[in-house]
Amino acid sequence: MPDLSDKSLPSLLVDIKPGIIDLGWGHPSPYLHPLDDIKEASNKLFSLGERDSLQYGASQGYGPFLESLARFLSGQAAYQTVTRPQELFLTAGASQGLDLACTLFAKSGDLVLVEEPTYFVIEKIFREHNLDVRGVSTDEDGMIVSDLRAKLESGMRPKFVYVIPTFQNPTGVSLSENRRRELIDLADEYGFYIFADEVYQLIYFDELPLPSMREFDGCNRVISFGSFSKILAPGLRTGWIHAAEEIVDKFTSSALAFSGGGFNQFGSVLIKHAIDLGLLEKNTDLLRKVYSNRSRVMGESLLKELGSSVEYTSPNGGFYYWIQFPEGFNTEEFLSECEDQGVSYRPGNAFSESGKFERYLRLTFTLYEEPEIAEGVARLASSYKRFS
């Protein structure tokens, strides 16, 4: 028998030191895992005796799931894009879809462009594919597309541009409508793809976001990545790609999708039932409400505790506050002071290899309940007073 006496292995990805309120993790709190809904969907699957859920699935994904998902997305006020099942492809989550897209659309040494700052792990995924990753500046309307245009005019030829158009990670801002159109025009003109990470699209608070990037995609240049991790349950490892049929065909005919079949057959049968039973819509509505309240609490706490000593824009959706401290402040140095005071976050420079975001930090409000969020911000403010 093996020696099991070594330290036991962790169950979850989150890794938080005891006593710390870690506002760095964009994971849902345990209270928000819809275990009863997944049980109801499972009961449906078993009562119907759906043995197909255990077989190799169609490469594009389980057909009835793609049809239910198309209906769901088409009916979402925050998506605003009529979606046909033929334009959808089942993934094992947005990251898996992006990883496969790297394999299929780029090769070692190719140039790709990302927002500066951007989702910190995606840069590493691109580098694991030996891609040459460069940044494009952003402001309160998202990627500065004129900066991208200048780069293209100066000769840069990216294989794709990775962008988080709605409620961006880490800044929380959304790409304006004009820029969406201009970005797609540039993709058409220069022949690159837009990898649109739209996992926050449905998590809006008071106002509807702009439609999904696919709504503006007249030239079949957009590959949109969606995920059930943000609207149902990360542990199911299920998401989708929404793109023109010719692009979906490229994913569907990939050797990887043929080898194992659809990327999560059992998970997608479960989610099909969750959609058909109205559970996904109910959960998405619930998350919007809960996160909206938590975001409000975080905003009120920031105002109360830090006042005008920092700058930020309250997000209209998504998971994040992006906080700017005064010139010269270093959020990496500040981190250990904060952890001594029982609070943590992600320093700004985690989100860009440019090193330009030393005085920024990112807070999230998804993992903790409201009182802990308020307490976490209070600890952050008290650390700031000691530190500065």
Add this chain to the structure above:
Amino acid sequence: MPDLSDKSLPSLLVDIKPGIIDLGWGHPSPYLHPLDDIKEASNKLFSLGERDSLQYGASQGYGPFLESLARFLSGQAAYQTVTRPQELFLTAGASQGLDLACTLFAKSGDLVLVEEPTYFVIEKIFREHNLDVRGVSTDEDGMIVSDLRAKLESGMRPKFVYVIPTFQNPTGVSLSENRRRELIDLADEYGFYIFADEVYQLIYFDELPLPSMREFDGCNRVISFGSFSKILAPGLRTGWIHAAEEIVDKFTSSALAFSGGGFNQFGSVLIKHAIDLGLLEKNTDLLRKVYSNRSRVMGESLLKELGSSVEYTSPNGGFYYWIQFPEGFNTEEFLSECEDQGVSYRPGNAFSESGKFERYLRLTFTLYEEPEIAEGVARLASSYKRFS
């Protein structure tokens, strides 16, 4: 609302023309999907209220699953390798694990070596990573390691060698013990990794196979890929990597594993219960028995219907018969005659880009019940009589 009037999308990967017994697919028959077992494992998960199953999982995989899997493998007579949970990594199936290994261990243009013939989809996956794929000859003892040695001595420097050591796809043969040792010695000497696709290891018939490649791995050069697709249910998209801790750490610290967490958290919690409840062992035993019987039926039918006009070795395990026809016979041309007679298979040249296997074909016995297997072989024989 979207237009759903287009043709409906398929649910499964298999795509068989009406009236044809397609002996080309190595998928389990519907009768073998253990839906009741998965229901029992699900009931356990829900009765325990395991909300962690819906959260982002640990990058290496859900700890309790890795511990149960280590116990299961250590207890399998056909594995013969004491396995520690620290040496295991959760994948979304063997193909996903191999795809990630390509990303982490090779870059565009790198040389990799495979058996000739080999699993036909894996070559395509390697080519999707822009790898330079070359073949090494095989015989009844598997890869001819002296051929590999000659290639290395002549200057070839592969990043990895992909091998299916036990009950190989498509030939059904197993790598001998001497060659296992010699292959690992070469890996150590020339600094390449051995990607050992061991998905058939536990599906033996009368005699135990040689131990897993890890048992011979004194120099931490073996990365073994296992899968629940072959012993439980392909639709769960769950498998594992077994390798030295230093290699497991490389997978665990990959950006992709960090981005989405463990590759199938919900599936692995289910399988942990299937293991602990004894259901995986029961199912593996059942599959061995059923496939052994089907293999015997196929062998008897081949003998009765085709006699000495073809050559093959009855497999000791796995999924495949590899049939050699007389010199000059072309199994690609023969295919349409067979399909006219209501039977299909995979032509030999599907398994190698060398074009050397024109007179071979591969049959499988996993998807059909015994009477259909006998009928399929009878149709093949009758087609052969017409054709030759």
